[in-house]
Every structure is written in structure tokens, then in C-alpha cells.
Amino acid sequence: MTCPCCSGKSYEDCCQPYHKKEKFPPTAEALMRSRFSAFAIPNGEYLWETTSPNKRQFHHKKDLQEWGEINKWTKLEIVNKPTDYKVEFKAFYTDEDGNPQIHHELSKFKMIQNRWFYVSGEFLD
Numbered sequence: 001m002t003c004p005c006c007s008g009k010s011y012e013d014c015c016q017p018y019h020k021k022e023k024f025p026p027t028a029e030a031l032m033r034s035r036f037s038a039f040a041i042p043n044g045e046y047l048w049e050t051t052s053p054n055k056r057q058f059h060h061k062k063d064l065q066e067w068g069e070i071n072k073w074t075k076l077e078i079v080n081k082p083t084d085y086k087v088e089f090k091a092f093y094t095d096e097d098g099n100p101q102i103h104h105e106l107s108k109f110k111m112i113q114n115r116w117f118y119v120s121g122e123f124l125d
């Protein structure tokens with residue numbers, strides 16, 4: 001299957017190795033893409049584990065899993081060129097009532113012991 005992150009690659013050659021923990025995403029953008037795919041699959045555990053350890057208390061695996069399940073994730077668009085630590089994106093999805101939605105966010109990431117983690121996001125219009 002084609003990877004949900006819209007890279008144009010197959011899932012096996014794109015985000016799946018990250019989800020299976022065979023390797024770690026090399027950049028903040030790669031992590032962001034793999035997190036979008038993890039909502040689409042969904043894989044709440046991966047979303048939780050790639051959240052910065054000091055922010056995990058604000059998130060729950062079950063909620064992340066449910067948020068992935070109730071929405072249909074249709075497209076990811078990276079907006080502007082990502083910097084090392086920030087990625088702006090639009091996540092397109094259809095909510096449980098069948099309404100198309102766009103989640104526009106500027107996400108912040110950080111690296112701890114050579115692994116990227118999601119820190120927080122600023123929601124944009």
C-alpha cells in the first residue's frame with residue numbers, strides 16, 4: 001500500500017520501519033510524517049512513544065488511538081520548508097460526521113539521544 005504520509009513511496013519503504021521500531025526517523029520532518037501515518041493506521045502507541053518524555057503525561061495512548069480511528073486521514077501537506085526543529089503542516093481528514101477538516105499546525109520537535117520527539121504544536125487557521 002502507498003504510505004499514508006503522501007511521500008509517494010510504499011508504506012514498507014517509508015513509515016512502516018519507524019512504526020515497527022526497526023529504525024528511527026532521521027529528521028523532524030520524517031518523524032512528523034511517520035506520526036501522521038500513525039494516525040492513519042492507527043498506531044496510538046507509536047504516537048505516544050514519539051512524544052517528548054516530559055510531555056507524555058498530557059497524552060494518552062488510548063485517546064491517540066481513538067482519534068486515529070474515528071477520523072479518516074486523507075492527506076498530509078508540508079507547508080513551507082521545514083527547519084531542523086519545526087514543521088508546519090496541514091493534515092486533511094474526514095471527521096466522524098463525514099465533514100472534511102484541515103488541521104493546520106506548526107509542530108516543534110527535539111532530539112534526545114539521537115532520537116526525534118514531538119514536543120508541542122501551535123494550531124494555525
Ligand SMILES: [Zn+2]
Nearest residue numbers: 003005014015
Ligand atoms: Zn510515510
